[in-house]
Amino acid sequence: MMRVLRLRIWGMSSIITPAGLSNPPDLSMSNSDLLIGIDLGTSAVKGLIVSADGGILGEANRTVTFERPVPGVYELDAQTYYRNLCTIIQELSACAGNPERIKAVSLCAASGNTVFLGENREPIRKVISWLDTRTEGKEADLWPEIKKDYVHRSAGWPWSGIFPLAHLGWVKKYEPDIWQRTKYFVMNNDYVYYRLCGRLATDYSKATTFYLQEQEKQRWNPFFLSYYGIREENLPDLLPSGTAAGFITARAAEESGLSTGTLVVTGCFDHPAAARSTGIFHEGQLLLSAGTSWVAFAPVRSRERGIENGMLVDPFLSPEGCWGVMFALTAVGEKIKNLLAACRASVSDGTSNGDGLYDWFNRLAVQSMPGAEGCFINPMEISAENIPAILTSGSPQQLARALMEGSAYLMKNRIERLESSLERNLERIVMVGGPTGSPVWPNILTDVLERPICIPETGAHAGALGAALLAGMGAGIYGNLEEGQKRLSKKETCLKPDKTNSGLYRDLYHQFKIRCGLN
Structure with missing residues (x-):
């Protein structure tokens, strides 16, 4: 007998049941239930x-292409972006x-990319990416009345003068015609x-990166709305993570x-999302996510401690469970990539050997001993201006090793500060992201941190798997996060620190802190 499941579509007045739909989906529990999880990353x-019990049927990806007409500007075409997403979903x-076997789709995102929609809900200018820096240093010109301490306490994230809150100020001042034509x-x-289900909707987690949300009250901040002259009806609906926003529209089904x-x-x-898929639910656990930015994410019981320590705070499992605190080495992956590309272009000794950029990077790093023969690089300080000088500070092998070690030293420094926000010591660290596929980088991190690091088999797409988990919750397939995570989880490899290397890195870390002026 089919189990009838009651689904609330948040913000709509009715309760929708399978029996009450003209084309009811089969929402019974079965191994044939399929879920799609999408990770809207910065670079891809x-x-x-996946099946509800964790079998991966397929995966797909597309690179994100930015338009960069002048330095500091990062923009996207929203229509092209959506078409590429549809191609992924088609695959x-x-x-x-049979597509009817797919019960739900959910999306996690590296959010903070601003879209201005007209009356017909279509974009009227290019998307401004969170990577865009045109607003940096323009506080006095664009938003003199907005205090950064207030923004952090309200929104949950420290504000550095970028992201949507800043994009709004820039467009309002420098593109008044666009501002006047914007409805949403x-x-x-x-x-x-909106393109998928006909509803402009966001969740409390992604809304944090908009900076207009009062995070604790789960509402749009009246002060910011008044400041910019925006009404709530001009903004997306705010919903909890893992709840149904609607069904795929007929148009989206065709697309x-x-x-x-x-x-x-x-x-x-x-x-x-990655924390959900890897079982990082409780204080004393930490997720290390390595991508365009390197982020450490830890559940905490107290939001206030995260705010006091200047950290990024996510609603995560609150109010019933933990908040999440994060620190980020923002865009460090992009900085490393830029230095690697310049290094590769500068060599003519055959070291590239036809490898891809990161295969070449890994091969070089393996050829250098721990400590990179005295070469130190702070990846966060890489810039177009100082890349030529960095390239002269060591051989390609030493530079590659120093880049990996520098990122590990920075993570160790941040994790030491993070632990001051926790009520208990870290007992479990999980690493996900592209660098987990390196034969040397995760081992360097393990040795520098002097702690075991676990790498899930599905770590390269942990964010998408977390989105699939939320899709399953929204469809009623999983009763709770723990159940869904256990059904979706795969094997993991746990790396243990090498005592000899850890001893060496302990001294090198001290030298790195002095050189870089770290606390």
């Missing part, structure tokens, strides 16, 4: 289609055989939800290959 969009849907102020992920019976479920910011 990744997707997975995943094809793995299902949203982020890229909100626009994607994506999904069924109109597929639920569209709210997701979360990308790192909390």
Whole structure:
């Protein structure tokens, strides 16, 4: 007998049941239930289609292409972005055989990309990426009345003069025609939800990066709305993570290959999604996510301690469970990539050997001993201006090793500060992201941190798997996060520190802190 499941579509007055739909999806528990999780990353969009019990049927990805007409400007075309997303979903849907088997789709995101929509809910200018720095240092010109301490306490994230709160000020002053024509102020992920299910919606987690949300009260901040002259109806609906926002529209079904019976479920910011899929739920656990930015994410019981320590705070499992605190080596992956590209272009000794950039990077790092023969690089200080000088500070092998070690030293420094926000010592560290595939980088991190690090088999797409978990919750397939995580989880490899290397790195870390002026 089919189990009838009651689903609330948040913000709508009715309770929708399978029996009450003209084309009811089969929401019974079964091994044939399929879920799609999408990770809207900064540099790439990744997707997975999985069975409810964790079998991965397929994966797909597309690189994100930015328009950079002048230094500091990072923009996207929203329509192209959505079409590429639909191509990914089509490839995943094809793995299902029958798209009606796909019960739900959810998206996590590296959010903070601002979209300005007109009366017809179509973009009227290019998306401004969170990487965009045109607003940096313009506080006195664009928002003199906004105090950074207030922003942090309200929104949950420290504010450095970028992200949507800043984008709004820039467009209002320098593009008044666009501002006047804008009916809806949203982020890229909100626009994607609209295209999929016909509803402008976001979740409390991704809304944190908008900076307009009062995080604790789970509402749009009246002060910011008044400051910019924006009404709530000009913003997306605020919903909890893992709740149904609507069903795939007929138009989206044609564009994506999904069924109109597929639920569209709210997701979360990308790192909390990865934490969900890897079982990082409780204080004393830490997720290290390495991508465009390197982020450490830890559940905490007290939001206030995270604010006091200047950290990024995510709603995560609150109010019933933990908040999440994060620190980020913002865009450090991009900085490392830029130095590597310059290094490779400068060599003519055959070391590239036809390898891809990161394969070359790994091969070089292996050829240098721990300590990189006295070469130190702080990856956060890499810039276009100082790359030529860095290239002369060592051989390609030493530079590669020093880059890996420098990122590990920075993480160790931040983790030491993070632990001051916790009520208990860290007992478990999980690492996810592209660098987990390196034969040397995770071992360097383990030795520098002097702690075991666990790498899940699915770590390269932990964010997408976390989105799939939330999709399953929104569809009623999983009763709670722990159940879903256990059903979706795979094997993991645990690395243990080498005592000899750890002893060496202890001294080198001290030298690195002195050189870089770290506390």
